Amino acid sequence: MGVAPDAGRSRLPDLGPHGEGWVVGQFLLLGLLVVAGMPRLAHLLPGTALEWVPVVAGAAALAVAGLVVAAGFRGLGTNLTPMPRPRDDALHVETGIYAAIRHPIYAGLILAAVGWSALTRSLPAAAVAVALAIYLDLKSRREEVWLSEQYATYAAYQRRTRRFVPRVY
Numbered sequence: 001m002g003v004a005p006d007a008g009r010s011r012l013p014d015l016g017p018h019g020e021g022w023v024v025g026q027f028l029l030l031g032l033l034v035v036a037g038m039p040r041l042a043h044l045l046p047g048t049a050l051e052w053v054p055v056v057a058g059a060a061a062l063a064v065a066g067l068v069v070a071a072g073f074r075g076l077g078t079n080l081t082p083m084p085r086p087r088d089d090a091l092h093v094e095t096g097i098y099a100a101i102r103h104p105i106y107a108g109l110i111l112a113a114v115g116w117s118a119l120t121r122s123l124p125a126a127a128v129a130v131a132l133a134i135y136l137d138l139k140s141r142r143e144e145v146w147l148s149e150q151y152a153t154y155a156a157y158q159r160r161t162r163r164f165v166p167r168v169y
Contacts, residue, residue, distance in 0.1 A: 010145040012138055019084035019146075022139045026109075029135055033113050033128040037120035044120070054118040061115025069108035071097040084143035092151040100166040102144075102157070106136040107164040137163070 015021025046052050073080060075096035081087050097104045113129035140163060148154045162169055 010142050012142040012145075014085075014142070017085070018081075019139075019142065022084050022142065023082050025135060026132075026139065029128060029132045030109070030113075033116060033125055033132060036128050037116050037122040037125035040120040040122045040125075051121075054121050058115045058117070058119025061111050061118060065108045065112035065115055067108075068097065068104050068111065072104035072108060075104070084139055085146045086150050088150075090150075092147070092153055092157070094153075094157055094161070099161070102161050102163050103136075103140045106140055110136060110164065140164075 013021075015025075044055065046055055075093055075098050077093075079087070079090040079093055081090070101107055110129070110133045113132045114126075117123075117125035117129045144154070144158065148158075151157075
C-alpha cells in the first residue's frame with residue numbers, strides 16, 4: 001500500500017507561501033487583547049487586598065512571559081523569522097529554551113495574554129487570551145508540518161520535547 005500524496009501535509013491552511021496570514025491573524029488577536037483590557041486600566045489599582053492578587057499575578061506573568069519570549073528570540077538568533085515557514089537557510093535549533101519547549105515565543109505570548117487579562121481584570125481580555133492560545137496552537141501545528149518537511153530530525157525532537165509547557169503540553 002502506498003503513501004497518500006498529501007501525507008505529512010496539514011489540514012490547516014498555509015495562509016500564504018510563508019504563512020503570512022497566520023502572522024496577520026496573530027497580530028490582530030494581540031491588538032484585540034490590548035484593546036479588550038484597556039477600559040479596565042482606569043481601575044488598575046485595586047481597593048482591597050484580595051483585588052491585588054490578579055494584578056500581582058498578572059504583572060508576574062507578564063515579566064516571565066517577557067523572559068520566555070526573549071529566550072526564544074535569543075535561541076533562534078539568525079534563524080528567527082516572523083513567518084511560520086522556516087527560511088531555506090535556517091538551522092533546526094534544539095538548544096537553550098528549545099531543549100525544554102518547541103515554541104517558546106508562542107508560549108510566552110500566551111502567558112503574556114493571560115497575564116494582561118489578569119492584570120487588567122478583564123473578562124473580555126481573558127476571552128481573547130483563550131482565543132489567542134487556540135490560534136497559536138493551530139499555528140504551531142501548521143508550522144510543525146513545514147519544520148518536519150525541512151528537518152529530518154524534527155520528528156524525534158517532537159517526541160522528546162513538549163509544545164508549550166515543559167513535561168506537560
